[in-house]
Amino acid sequence: xxxxxxxxxxxxxxxxxxxxxxxxxxxxxxxxxxxxxxxxxxxxxxxxxxxxxxxxxxxxxxxxxxxxxxxxxxxxxxxxxxxxxxxxxxxxxxxxxxxxxxxxxxxxxxxxxxxxxxxxxxxxxxxxxxxxxxxxxxxxxxxxxxxxxxxxxxxxxxxxxxxxxxxxxxxxxxxxxxxxxxxxxxxxxxxxxxxxxxxxxxxxxxxxxxxxxxxxxxxxxxxxxxxxxxxxxxxxxxxxxxxxxxxxxxxxxxxxxxxxxxxxxxxxxxxxxxxxxxxxxxxxxxxxxxxxxxxxxxxxxxxxxxxxxxxxxxxxxxxxxxxxxxxxxxxxxxxxxxxxxxxxxxxxxxxxxxxxxx
Amino acid sequence: xxxxxxxxxxxxxxxxxxxxxxxxxxxxxxxxxxxxxxxxxxxxxxxxxxxxxxxxxxxxxxxxxxxxxxxxxxxxxxxxxxxxxxxxxxxxxxxxxxxxxxxxxxxxxxxxxxxxxxxxxxxxxxxxxxxxxxxxxxxxxxxxxxxxxxxxxxxxxxxxxxxxxxxxxxxxxxxxxxxxxxxxxxxxxxxxxxxxxxxxxxxxxxxxxxxxxxxxxxxxxxxxxxxxxxxxxxxxxxxxx
Numbered sequence: 001x002x003x004x005x006x007x008x009x010x011x012x013x014x015x016x017x018x019x020x021x022x023x024x025x026x027x028x029x030x031x032x033x034x035x036x037x038x039x040x041x042x043x044x045x046x047x048x049x050x051x052x053x054x055x056x057x058x059x060x061x062x063x064x065x066x067x068x069x070x071x072x073x074x075x076x077x078x079x080x081x082x083x084x085x086x087x088x089x090x091x092x093x094x095x096x097x098x099x100x101x102x103x104x105x106x107x108x109x110x111x112x113x114x115x116x117x118x119x120x121x122x123x124x125x126x127x128x129x130x131x132x133x134x135x136x137x138x139x140x141x142x143x144x145x146x147x148x149x150x151x152x153x154x155x156x157x158x159x160x161x162x163x164x165x166x167x168x169x170x171x172x173x174x175x176x177x178x179x180x181x182x183x184x185x186x187x188x189x190x191x192x193x194x195x196x197x198x199x200x201x202x203x204x205x206x207x208x209x210x211x212x213x214x215x216x217x218x219x220x221x222x223x224x225x226x227x228x229x230x231x232x233x234x235x236x237x238x239x240x241x242x243x244x245x246x247x248x249x250x251x252x253x254x255x256x257x258x259x260x261x262x263x264x265x266x267x268x269x270x271x272x273x274x275x276x277x278x279x280x281x282x283x284x285x286x287x288x289x290x291x292x293x294x295x296x297x298x299x300x301x302x303x304x305x306x307x308x309x310x311x312x313x314x315x316x317x318x319x320x321x322x323x324x325x326x327x328x329x330x331x332x333x334x335x336x337x338x339x340x341x342x343x344x345x346x347x348x349x350x351x352x353x354x355x356x357x358x
Numbered sequence: 359x360x361x362x363x364x365x366x367x368x369x370x371x372x373x374x375x376x377x378x379x380x381x382x383x384x385x386x387x388x389x390x391x392x393x394x395x396x397x398x399x400x401x402x403x404x405x406x407x408x409x410x411x412x413x414x415x416x417x418x419x420x421x422x423x424x425x426x427x428x429x430x431x432x433x434x435x436x437x438x439x440x441x442x443x444x445x446x447x448x449x450x451x452x453x454x455x456x457x458x459x460x461x462x463x464x465x466x467x468x469x470x471x472x473x474x475x476x477x478x479x480x481x482x483x484x485x486x487x488x489x490x491x492x493x494x495x496x497x498x499x500x501x502x503x504x505x506x507x508x509x510x511x512x513x514x515x516x517x518x519x520x521x522x523x524x525x526x527x528x529x530x531x532x533x534x535x536x537x538x539x540x541x542x543x544x545x546x547x548x549x550x551x552x553x554x555x556x557x558x559x560x561x562x563x564x565x566x567x568x569x570x571x572x573x574x575x576x577x578x579x580x581x582x583x584x585x586x587x588x589x590x591x592x593x594x595x596x597x598x599x
Contacts, residue, residue, distance in 0.1 A: 150471035152432065152487050212589060214464045216475045218427045218483035221507050230427045230505065232485040234466050234473040242466040244473040244487045250428065250505045266509065267516045275432060275499075277471045277489040282434055284499065284519045291517055304517050354599060355464065355590050 003030040004320050007068045009058050009083055010075030011041040013097050014160045014167070014194075015124070017259075019072055020049050022312045028320045032068055035061040037075065044258070058086055068092060070120075070323060076166035077193065078175050081106045084121075088113040093120040093323050095315075098196050100333065102175045102344060111333050120322045122315075122329035123336045127197045127272060128204070129314025132287045136274060140205055145278030148206060151237075152275035153198035154246040158253035158264065160194065161225055167194060168225045180217055180228060181351045188347050190227030195247035197272060200331070200339045205276070208239035209338055210358040215346035221252065233346055235355075254299075262298040269304070359387040359548045367542050367553045374541075377561050389443040391552040393559060400565050401572040404551035405447050406454060407558065409538060410513040414502060415455045417511050424508030429456055429484040434499040439490045441470055445582060446575040451502070452476060452484040460484075464591040465582040474582055475591075497521070497534065 006029050008019055023031035034054040036042035045054050055061040062068060070093040073083045077099045087094050100123065101107050114121045127133050140148065161168030167190075170177045174189035203209065218230040229249040236242050251266035263269060272287040288306055295302040322329045345356040364385040372379045380395040392401045405411060417423055431448050445465075453459055458480035465474045471489040478484060492498070499520050503512040514521055523534040537543060539550045559568055578594070585592045590599045 149468045149491065150473065150487070150489055152473070212466075214466070214475060214591060216464075216477060216483045218505075219425070219481055221427050221505060223507075230483070232428065232430075232475055232483055234464065234475050234485070236466050236468070240468050242468040242471060242473050244485060246430065246485070248428070248505075250510070252509060273519060275434070275487065277434065277491040279469075279491075281493070282489070282491050282499070286517070286519055289517065293517075302516075353591060357589075 001028075001324055003028055004323060005030050005032045005065075005067050005069045007032050007061060007065065007071045008034040009061075009071050009073050010035060010037040010079060011045050011054075012037045012076055012164060012166060013074040014164050015097070016041075016074045017048070018309070018312060019074060020045070022316060023072070024049070026313070026316050028316065033061050033065045037079075058083055062086065062090060062092070070095065070319070073097060076172040077101065078166075078172045081110065084110050085113060088117040088119055091117055091119060093319075095122050095124055095319055097124050099193060099340070100336070102193070102340060104337070104340070104344075106175075107333070107337060107340065111337075114333055120319070120327075120329065121333050122319045122322065123331045123333070124315065125197055125200050125331045125336075126311035126315050127201060127287060128331060129311040129318075130287050131310075132285055133201070136276070136283060136285050137205065139283055140276065144281060145276065145283055146280030148241045148276060148278050150277045151202050151205060151241055151243040152245075152277075153201060153243075154271055154273045155195040155198045156246055156248050156250045157194070157270045158251045158266070159191070159222060159225070159229055159249035160259075161222075162253070162255040163257055163259050168227055170227055173227065178347075180347070181353075184217075185226075186217075186220065186228050187226050188228070190225070191229050191249040192231060192247050192343060192346055194249070196339055196343060198245050198247065199342050200336070201274075202237065202241075202243055202245070203339065206237050206239055206241050208237040208241065210342045210345070211236045211238045212355050212357050213342060213345045213349055214355040215349040217350045221250070231346070231350070264301070264303050267293075267302045267304050270306075359385070359391060359546075359552065361385045361387050363545055364391075364549050364553050364556075367545055367549070368556050371541065371553065371557050372560065375561070377557070379560065385552060385556070389440045390446065391548075391555075393556045395560070395565065398565065400559065400568050402552055402555040402559065403450060403568060403571060404548070404555040405451055407551040407554035411451060411455060411502070414504065414511055414513060415457075418455065418504060418506070419457070422508070423504070423506040423511055426456065426480075426482050426504055426506045428505040429482055430487075430501070430503045430505075431485070432487040432499065432501040434489045434492055436492050436494050436496065436498075437470060437490050438494055441467075441472060441488060441490045442579055444488045444490060445472060445474070445486070446579050448486040448488055449474075449476065449578050449582070450571070450575055452486065453478070455502075455504070456480065456482055456484070458482065460578060460594055462591050462593050463578065463582045463585055465586040467583075467586045472582075472586070497523070
């Protein structure tokens with residue numbers, strides 16, 4: 001099969017630079033063009049990626065390259081709907097970042113557009129293509145720990161807001177400006193919006209859906225951002241499994257405008273850990289490792305150095321396979337809606353100080 | 359836990375440090391051990407003698423850390439233990455380490471596993487993940503972490519999932535050892551912390567405090583149980599949602 005002609009939109013998402021590598025290296029793809037949301041990211045792209053033209057708007061790019069078959073919408077959450085519409089109208093397949101939109105009416109319109117246009121929309125939840133996650137799924141499916149009693153997971157990182165300011169802007173991250181709760185100076189749009197993976201993973205591992213959620217927001221570690229950075233979530237699935245999820249930005253960072261060496265103040269900048277208790281045993285897993293370590297430059301600070309992230313190999317393989325063979329991706333818009341609903345329920349729980357039943 | 363070993367160890371410490379002993383005393387080796395001092399039975403707080411917990415508290419209030427935001431604890435232990443007791447242990451630890459009483463509690467429980475969110479009067483939010491699901495003889499999994507504005511304090515190393523042991527023996531038999539107390543060498547973790555707790559109780563005359571604390575923890579864990587049954591957060595001042 002000929003490589004899929006793919007473009008990269010906006011260049012403002014945290015995973016953008018990963019896609020510079022992915023779109024160039026994967027033999028199933030031909031990286032055709034990019035569009036930049038501002039001059040700064042355009043320059044960064046031009047300095048880094050050679051031979052791929054970059055345009056000042058999505059429309060300009062799509063009109064200059066009618067051969068584009070698919071896009072990666074590497075943009076702020078608030079831009080996704082407009083980009084989705086633009087692509088659906090042209091029959092262009094979409095690899096969407098992890099939050100298509102928090103507005104459920106918009107979300108349902110995106111599903112309708114996808115159906116009408118007959119395009120493939122896959123959501124970028126790359127942990128599904130992680131080999132440790134694969135192993136955990138096999139262990140659970142084999143019944144090695146018996147019936148699951150509890151599911152604990154962390155999806156904790158440093159905060160990306162200094163490098164990707166939209167993630168600290170409630171309107172761009174959450175889609176609207178909404179206070180966390182009465183009397184609180186903070187708004188929805190912070191760490192919770194950045195960390196959907198574990199809200200999705202529990203659905204896969206248990207095969208069940210959310211029954212109830214209780215979330216509590218803690219005092220910010222970063223007092224100068226308008227959104228939440230620390231929160232905790234517990235609840236119950238319909239099959240009785242109880243859960244505890246930590247989607248915080250609990251690892252402190254140097255406030256770099258461009259992520260790079262020296263970003264970490266806490267040694268490990270990103271962590272997805274699972275702790276599963278079953279009737280017959282326990283599984284503890286770390287999705288990212290084994291790693292290397294140093295306390296060398298630039299800050300002589302003890303740092304965990306990850307070795308490689310190969311999740312995007314499986315993710316792109318599935319995306320291309322679904323396009324070529326007219327299949328629906330595992331993580332598709334319809335599937336993902338309940339994950340978004342659960343995340344919205346967290347905000348509702350925080351606002352009302354109550355347990356939300358789904 | 360061996361009550362005789364604990365008795366002998368405590369007697370040695372009391373003699374060594376010149377602390378008056380009750381006429382009759384001994385240990386009741388329940389999941390949370392109790393100390394019998396003459397006709398009184400006092401439930402101990404042995405986890406407060408765990409040197410890692412002492413050090414976490416010292417780091418938090420000793421100028422290393424910034425203002426705390428979140429406290430997280432995971433405790434997974436043997437399936438022969440009583441989950442209620444483990445819940446009380448972690449409730450006590452979070453209040454004691456953070457030096458603030460609980461203002462509200464929300465719990466979800468599924469048999470031998472429970473997750474709690476406790477908001478302290480100080481505003482710190484605590485998450486406690488408890489399970490009694492390990493097989494007998496397997497090492498406990500303990501992870502305690504405090505997120506502060508200056509950094510993270512924890513009792514487990516970065517990039518690890520379970521606690522390191524001090525000695526690993528490979529050979530015909532594989533063995534692991536973690537010895538934590540020179541004076542009480544030969545006792546296990548539970549015996550050591552029970553003996554140290556009883557020693558402190560006698561040395562500092564803490565009987566009254568321990569008895570009150572045991573009653574308080576019973577009430578707090580009952581509130582957590584109520585939260586789980588009613589599927590709502592409990593405000594500990596009002597008893598309401």
